[in-house]
Amino acid sequence: MRIVFAGTPDFAVPSLRVAAAQGEVVAVYTQPDRPAGRGRALAASPVKQAALELGLPVLQPETLRTVQARRELRDLRPDLMVVVAYGLLLPPKVLELPVHGCWNVHASLLPRWRGAAPIQRAIEAGDAETGVCLMQMEQGLDTGPVLLSQATPIGPQETGGQLHARLADLGAQVLRDGLALLRAGIRPAPRPQPDAGATYAHKLDKAEARLDWTQPADALARKVRAFHPWPVAEAEVAGERLRVHGAVALPLAHRAAPGTVLFAGRDGIDVACGEGALRIRALQRAGGKAITAADYLNARRDLVASSS
Template identity: 80%
Template sequence: MRIIFAGTPAFAVPSLRAAHAHGEVAAVYTQPDRPAGRGRGLQASPVKLEAVARGIPVLQPESLRRRSAQQALRDLAPDLMIVVAYGLILPQAVLDIPQYGCWNVHASLLPRWRGAAPIQRAIEAGDAETGVCLMQMEAGLDTGPVLLARATPIGAGETGGQLHDRLAELGAAVLADGLGLLRAGIRPVARPQPEQGATYAHKLDKAEARLDWSQPADALARKVRAFDPWPVAEAVVAGERLRIHGAVAVEEMHGAEPGTLLRAGREGLDVACGRGVLRLRVIQREGGKAITAADFLNARRDLVRA
């Protein structure tokens, strides 16, 4: 089975490995190298690095809308194209090229959380579970019928980064199941998504990282978890801008103005919210690294009696 794999970030790497184990990956498509780091030098995507390490040819078109790019794909004569967080739109002309169409590994239980940031939005919303879907792609955004799906609970303290890594591996396992069926001559049944329950996971924006103390503490605690490791929640506490890597909600009645530092101790910095208190446990000062609240207070002794 000749497979074309299209993906870009680290999330797609386990799925590339699964595809490589279940067929001939004739080529890998990934986004062009982008400037990164302080030197702004061109950096290859994680998928490109994995493909090069495995000796798989890599193509990096700026778009798949051009006829020349589409003809190059036809010339590869793919049986199936697998798309995992590629980042480029696939027009219908591309979807029609492979014999079995295009499959997508998506990190949610569709139709909930279609779109760019399903992992973080699930945590932010307080969902009890999420999962991965193997979807037959169509022209709509994550609207295609689902071939296979697997659910998993979201841990009480699980961060966006931790859930990302778990779902990357779970997605690879579901993809492997689908490819195993296809190689055995069994085409997975495509089940249309219901429109009821459909939600959209908007792309993360750094502007969202600023905490609004007027919100309930439990909502802010979820945002801290969801936005770790990026873009990382931030707020001004006791006159200092801090990035917040770890926090928990504390049920406490208070009459303080939201944003007021109620107390500071080794267990954390307690900040008044619209409802309840947010206890900041792991924080980062400007230009510094992530540290515990106890280490922070060693440098800010003026806050210990706050």
């Protein structure tokens, strides 16, 4: 087969390696280099870096909507286009170009969590499981029929970053299975998505990272996990703005106002919530690095004294 691969972030790299394993990838599409880091120098995407390591040609158009972009893709004579977190919309004329159309690896059990941030939204919502789908792309956003899928439980303390890494590998496995079938002349049977249960995982916004102490502790603990390693939850604790890297919910009955520090010690900093308390275990001060709550309290003995 002649496969064109399109992807951009780390999540897509395992799938790229799977697609390239048979030597069938004729080109890799990824977004243009973007400014990154403190110096804002142009940086290649993770997919571009992996493609160059594999010796694959890389194309980086700003859009696929132009006649020139479609001509370049047509000239590649693709049998299949594999799309994994590419970040650019594929117009109908592009979807129709490959012989077998376009396949997408999506990090949820569709139709739940269509959209940009399915991994984080699944954790934030308290889902017990998630998974990956290999989907036949159509014009709608993540609405195409599912070809293959694989479910996996979400760990009780699993973060967005940890689940992201697991689903990237699981997505590559599902893609490997789909490609093996297609090479054998067996086209995976498309299963239309049901309308029932469809949800949308909107893009993460840094403004969402602020913890609201009037919410239940369980909800805040899930948000801390979901938003790690980005954008990282933030909270006002004893008059100081902190980034919260690790926390657990405590089923603690109290009458304190939300945001009150109930206890501070080696095990963490317990903050009153609308229901229960949130125990902060790892945090970061402005301009500092992530540290344990115990290390933080060495500089905030006032919190230990006031809660003892």
